[in-house]
Amino acid sequence: MAAFITFLYYLMVAFFSACFIWNFRRSKNWQTEVLYLIVLLPFLLRLFRLK
Amino acid sequence: MKNRYALRKTIFTAAFLLVFIFSGLSFYRSRHLREPVVAGDGLLEVRKLSHYFPGLKGSINDASVYLLGKGTSSSGEGAALVLGGAHPEEPAGRLAAWLLVENARVEAGRLFVILTANPSASTSTRPGGAYPPDYEIPTPWGRQKFRQGDRWSNPLDQWPDPEVYIHYPSRQQLAYMDIRNQNRTWPGRPDGTMTEKTCYAMTQLIIKEKIDLVIDLHEAELQYPVINTIVAHQKGEDLAALASMMISSEEGFNIGVEYSPVALRGLSHREIGDHTPAIPLLLETPEPFLDATRGKTDRALLLTGRDEFVMKAGRHGLLFEKLDENGWPIEVRVGRHLSSIIQIFKVWTELHPDRPIQMENVPRYAEVIANGVGYYLKNPDGAPAGRLFYE
Numbered sequence: 131m132a133a134f135i136t137f138l139y140y141l142m143v144a145f146f147s148a149c150f151i152w153n154f155r156r157s158k159n160w161q162t163e164v165l166y167l168i169v170l171l172p173f174l175l176r177l178f179r180l181k
Numbered sequence: 182m183k184n185r186y187a188l189r190k191t192i193f194t195a196a197f198l199l200v201f202i203f204s205g206l207s208f209y210r211s212r213h214l215r216e217p218v219v220a221g222d223g224l225l226e227v228r229k230l231s232h233y234f235p236g237l238k239g240s241i242n243d244a245s246v247y248l249l250g251k252g253t254s255s256s257g258e259g260a261a262l263v264l265g266g267a268h269p270e271e272p273a274g275r276l277a278a279w280l281l282v283e284n285a286r287v288e289a290g291r292l293f294v295i296l297t298a299n300p301s302a303s304t305s306t307r308p309g310g311a312y313p314p315d316y317e318i319p320t321p322w323g324r325q326k327f328r329q330g331d332r333w334s335n336p337l338d339q340w341p342d343p344e345v346y347i348h349y350p351s352r353q354q355l356a357y358m359d360i361r362n363q364n365r366t367w368p369g370r371p372d373g374t375m376t377e378k379t380c381y382a383m384t385q386l387i388i389k390e391k392i393d394l395v396i397d398l399h400e401a402e403l404q405y406p407v408i409n410t411i412v413a414h415q416k417g418e419d420l421a422a423l424a425s426m427m428i429s430s431e432e433g434f435n436i437g438v439e440y441s442p443v444a445l446r447g448l449s450h451r452e453i454g455d456h457t458p459a460i461p462l463l464l465e466t467p468e469p470f471l472d473a474t475r476g477k478t479d480r481a482l483l484l485t486g487r488d489e490f491v492m493k494a495g496r497h498g499l500l501f502e503k504l505d506e507n508g509w510p511i512e513v514r515v516g517r518h519l520s521s522i523i524q525i526f527k528v529w530t531e532l533h534p535d536r537p538i539q540m541e542n543v544p545r546y547a548e549v550i551a552n553g554v555g556y557y558l559k560n561p562d563g564a565p566a567g568r569l570f571y572e
């Protein structure tokens with residue numbers, strides 16, 4: 131059960147990471163671009179099992 | 182206009198990748214830092230916890246168990262298990278266990294030592310708490326680096342946490358994150374979480390090896406009332422009280438005795454006593470690094486135990502242990518643990534001459550303070566064949 135939830139959790143992390151990257155590419159405001167990248171960092175660190 | 186956006190995004194992306202790669206590398210390195218152990222003459226064998234519970238095989242928490250004794254040691258003699266690193270962020274416990282494995286010569290009985298009882302917890306820190314990733318102990322041959330570690334198992338290894346942690350088998354409700362706290366998951370269960378399985382494996386070790394005494398090494402913040410003390414299961418009340426008297430008269434410091442509350446579940450000093458024939462004792466030393474009102478949380482504070490903000494809390498009467506300009510250096514904390522273990526074994530052997538546990542060559546309180554912790558750490562480059570291990 132925990133393994134299944136963990137799998138869903140990593141899928142969710144991947145989904146939101148993709149959303150942040152997508153929004154970063156579409157954004158035209160430098161402040162929101164920086165914001166997307168700052169938020170993306172912990173998501174990627176978890177997705178790659180670094181932190 | 183379009184080009185300007187593209188250029189800006191390229192610069193931002195490059196900066197992001199730089200931060201990501203450097204932080205990722207730093208986290209990866211500290212998670213995989215290998216700590217050398219040069220076992221001393223007393224070593225008979227190194228086993229894995231999965232030897233006692235195969236369900237732990239392949240897990241990061243399949244900890245190493247160092248078995249010390251004499252070639253002739255038999256299960257008819259006494260046996261003790263010393264646990265360091267149940268909470269790896271309490272370094273005096275791990276270092277004291279290190280010095281045991283590297284120095285102790287066991288004259289009677291068998292001594293089992295686990296340096297990192299929760300290996301997973303030793304691979305993460307609290308960046309939100311500004312923890313350093315590691316610390317170094319100076320030795321005559323150089324500096325030995327250790328992982329800083331955390332109180333809880335790494336979420337990379339055990340996830341998710343429940344809303345409320347229901348302890349097995351008491352069904353007591355505990356804080357959610359304590360399902361990753363090894364001193365809340367005793368006695369453990371074979372089909373539980375990784376942390377529960379680790380405790381289950383150690384419980385099996387205690388039963389199968391006929392362990393008489395379990396000594397669980399910890400440290401505590403000064404704003405916590407359980408400090409500088411031996412916490413004893415009711416089976417070990419006499420032993421702890423006698424040891425405390427011997428420590429005060431022979432070792433040069435005072436240590437209190439507290440009794441393990443029956444209503445507090447999941448702790449080693451409660452559950453090991455209730456679920457195995459062994460007597461569990463938990464030792465606490467002061468670690469100002471853990472106090473919530475501390476200042477800069479760096480390697481120096483971890484090792485010197487000196488902090489003006491925690492001292493200020495002391496002036497306001499908020500501490501359960503004194504703290505002055507001398508701090509609580511790591512030598513004092515490790516020395517306290519080692520002298521306490523020496524005296525506990527001595528008292529045990531006097532009370533149970535048929536099941537003796539005797540060891541030599543372990544540095545005591547005064548010696549560790551005089552020479553430093555690193556003086557007793559062996560150089561891995563000069564390790565005899567078959568004696569070098571890694572945690």
Ligand SMILES: [Zn+2]
Pocket residue numbers: 268271364398399400
């Ligand atoms: Zn602890």
